Amino acid sequence: MMLIKIGGGEEIDLEAVITDLAAQEQPFLLVHGANVLRDRLAERLGMEKTVLTSLSGYSSVFSDEDAIDVIMMSYAGLRNKRIVELCQRQGINAVGLTGLDGRLVQGERNKGIRVRENGKTLIKRDLSGKPRAVNTALLSLLLEQGYCPVLTIPIADERGFAINSENDDIVAQIASQLPLETVLQLIEAPGFLDDPEDETSLVANMSLAELQQREARVEGRIKRKLLALTRLCQGGKTRVIIADGRVDKPITGALAGAGTHIA
């Protein structure tokens, strides 16, 4: 089984991705983002995101009720259903779902961010959290009947409330509970770049050891991404490919060797 994670950038060629997907052998499932769409919608609605800086100097988006509304409209609504539509047009019997639906992805709400405001230390708790369990029974039921699950945020917290979560963590959680041979991540770059500014610096193959060495050397958002990749590989049980989602036949190309292959 293959899981394909489609990035939320605007340069991803969704039509090319889904057309190519229709030529692959089943079963597969999709997880997708929609961050550019979300930011643009939030701006048009005047509901721009709040970024908090914690006492430890870490910045993060504060997910309030408005932010969840915008996630529901952009991720669960527009992006999810347009992907499902593209699938249906190509003969893939897609079913779009969020982590809320059938408690497909059950999370644990974050405890809060410690911030300093007007000389006081406050704990601000938002609607975000980490995925802790996947309803594999529902996913398997759909896959066995020939459906292609198309997953996105929000996920459910312990009490069933909608919360925001990181797609990387959701993919890692699914990979730990379903027998995935391959996880293919389609992004807006040719793959993992040695120099993020230089598209010709593609790292074509990376061993798990090299991935761990790189993770130890970097800081910030990229460190989190590399850590998620390490977890995803599960000590080599799952092949991970990072490839370009902006090209023609992106899946066929990646399976034939394009992009970065980690194993």
Added chain:
Amino acid sequence: MMLIKIGGGEEIDLEAVITDLAAQEQPFLLVHGANVLRDRLAERLGMEKTVLTSLSGYSSVFSDEDAIDVIMMSYAGLRNKRIVELCQRQGINAVGLTGLDGRLVQGERNKGIRVRENGKTLIKRDLSGKPRAVNTALLSLLLEQGYCPVLTIPIADERGFAINSENDDIVAQIASQLPLETVLQLIEAPGFLDDPEDETSLVANMSLAELQQREARVEGRIKRKLLALTRLCQGGKTRVIIADGRVDKPITGALAGAGTHIA
């Protein structure tokens, strides 16, 4: 089995509806609207609806790509996922789906509206249509496993494209293909009113014959609504209740006799 149709008005008390639903015996499925939310979102985004008047004098909303985007954001996104969230909070294992997902509701695209523009007769074809088939296998699969399907638009056309459709027609199509004992419609009125302007003019009981007589006497949108109700009753096989969605315990109340009972 019971189908509950939740109107898309803003006075419907969703929290009261779902809390009461959690006290009912399974299985049930929901179909919901979101017209007020849709109109408000479209206005905020400057994507207001286009209304065309046909040669025969009939007005209808023209569903273009923008209109489908707004339906995906409001019906399939915000409203559907907030209802699923309310269900999950109350212990109902809801799964939100549009007609696109698993081709749950397959429609036939409308042929177009004949309009007069600049002295010429044109046929304008939009993204709307009539539901013709329901994926009862998927609905039954979910219901048998204890899930509560929560359905909304868009639906799929013959080629898998997303199209707009009338909820009344979707409910009638589902009723014709699943063994529904009861269809409960929750609206922003005490039930069917003899005089639409007078909330005290509730018609508590209506026979199928009376429904048909009323349908023959009226014109416009209400005629279409009554015709849909006639089809829904299926000659008495399905009990139809129209009740107030703005009150506490709206479902328990309706099943105990409140609203308009048609049989």
